[in-house]
Amino acid sequence: MMTTQNPPEHYPITHKIVPTFYFVGVTTGQSSINKVFPRWAQALGRPDVVLEGVDCKLNDDPENYRRAVAQIKYDPLSLGGLVTAHKINLLNAARDMFDYLDPCAQICGEVSSISKRDGALRGHAKDPITSGLSLDAIIDKGYFGRSGGDILCYGAGGSAVAIALHLINKQSAGDRPKRFVVVNRSQGRLDHLKQMVDSQQTDIAFEYIHNQDPVRNDAIMASMPAGTIVINATGMGKDTPGSPITDDGVFPEHGIAWELNYRGELDFWHQSMAQAESRHLLVEDGWLYFLHGWTQVVAEVLNITLTPETFAKLGELAADLRPPLVFRGAK
Numbered sequence: 268m269m270t271t272q273n274p275p276e277h278y279p280i281t282h283k284i285v286p287t288f289y290f291v292g293v294t295t296g297q298s299s300i301n302k303v304f305p306r307w308a309q310a311l312g313r314p315d316v317v318l319e320g321v322d323c324k325l326n327d328d329p330e331n332y333r334r335a336v337a338q339i340k341y342d343p344l345s346l347g348g349l350v351t352a353h354k355i356n357l358l359n360a361a362r363d364m365f366d367y368l369d370p371c372a373q374i375c376g377e378v379s380s381i382s383k384r385d386g387a388l389r390g391h392a393k394d395p396i397t398s399g400l401s402l403d404a405i406i407d408k409g410y411f412g413r414s415g416g417d418i419l420c421y422g423a424g425g426s427a428v429a430i431a432l433h434l435i436n437k438q439s440a441g442d443r444p445k446r447f448v449v450v451n452r453s454q455g456r457l458d459h460l461k462q463m464v465d466s467q468q469t470d471i472a473f474e475y476i477h478n479q480d481p482v483r484n485d486a487i488m489a490s491m492p493a494g495t496i497v498i499n500a501t502g503m504g505k506d507t508p509g510s511p512i513t514d515d516g517v518f519p520e521h522g523i524a525w526e527l528n529y530r531g532e533l534d535f536w537h538q539s540m541a542q543a544e545s546r547h548l549l550v551e552d553g554w555l556y557f558l559h560g561w562t563q564v565v566a567e568v569l570n571i572t573l574t575p576e577t578f579a580k581l582g583e584l585a586a587d588l589r590p591p592l593v594f595r596g597a598k
């Protein structure tokens with residue numbers, strides 16, 4: 268099905284005079300991509316393309332998501348964009364406006380990439396690829412078989428769904444955790460994740476916990492085996508203040524703490540850094556995830572083949588723009 272060129276009257280479209288790539292997020296002005304993007308556009312031979320942020324509130328009015336999608340769909344120079352934090356809500360609000368959804372978008376019920384080809388509006392869920400590339404860079408092959416660790420994921424939003432699907436799809440048993448424990452504030456997101464998991468065949472035991480009490484989150488973390496990867500996929504410490512755990516929470520020994528963000532207060536990252544030595548933790552942030560996430564979507568929107576060499580080059584171009592991450596010390 269092809270996109271019609273006539274927008275519905277209730278979505279006023281701005282006719283851009285330069286090719287525009289949108290970034291739909293929460294606090295887009297603060298992202299490193301604003302400085303990184305012009306370098307990448309130049310390096311990819313598209314210096315004419317500009318980046319424009321669209322800030323939406325978390326769980327915004329569905330009409331705001333539809334308006335953002337309509338702008339891309341109906342304005343010829345609006346090339347596409349990247350969606351963060353609103354991946355599930357945007358697709359829920361605007362599913363009928365897409366002409367094509369890739370299999371991951373259909374399975375995960377989310378879109379992180381909006382692009383156009385031959386007049387058709389396309390949505391992709393790149394996160395299973397990008398979170399997977401990031402996680403695979405953190406752990407060695409056979410990590411779960413060797414360490415006996417599980418996954419504890421705070422937050423059951425788009426990223427959690429993507430990480431879960433990435434692990435479900437691992438061919439070798441040693442690359443799959445035995446358990447994937449996920450904790451979320453709203454029951455709806457847990458149901459959404461469960462729906463995705465139930466549509467797949469997997470031997471990973473998923474446990475869904477409806478909770479937002481940090482003290483209970485500490486207790487859940489304390490019950491996880493050594494080697495467990497604890498993920499902060501709540502957005503707390505960037506999109507909202509705080510951390511899903513308290514300062515008293517004890518990380519699994521020889522585990523991995525993965526904060527999905529690379530900017531903001533990053534309380535969870537600081538909490539895990541405080542235990543890096545005593546609990547023999549590997550502590551990671553979201554910079555690599557940022558690079559994979561953006562390069563995959565930029566390549567899709569600009570119709571560029573992303574080779575490992577191109578990725579490496581774009582990573583180098585961004586490196587000095589990474590915000591400094593300095594551990595503020597144990598409390």
Ligand SMILES: NC(=O)c1ccc[n+]([C@@H]2O[C@H](COP(=O)([O-])OP(=O)(O)OC[C@H]3O[C@@H](n4cnc5c(N)ncnc54)[C@H](OP(=O)(O)O)[C@@H]3O)[C@@H](O)[C@H]2O)c1
Binds near residue numbers: 353424456510529560
């Ligand atoms: N480095 C990168 O490039 C990169 C890439 C992807 C994602 N991220 C970051 O990772 C974070 C998660 O992304 P996402 O796309 O998965 O966002 P999302 O879809 O908004 O999911 C966040 C989830 O966390 C839950 N939550 C919030 N506070 C909680 C709490 N105290 N306890 C338990 N659950 C809580 C929310 O629950 P409700 O259902 O109640 O709202 C929501 O389901 C965002 O901050 C995003 O910026 C970074």
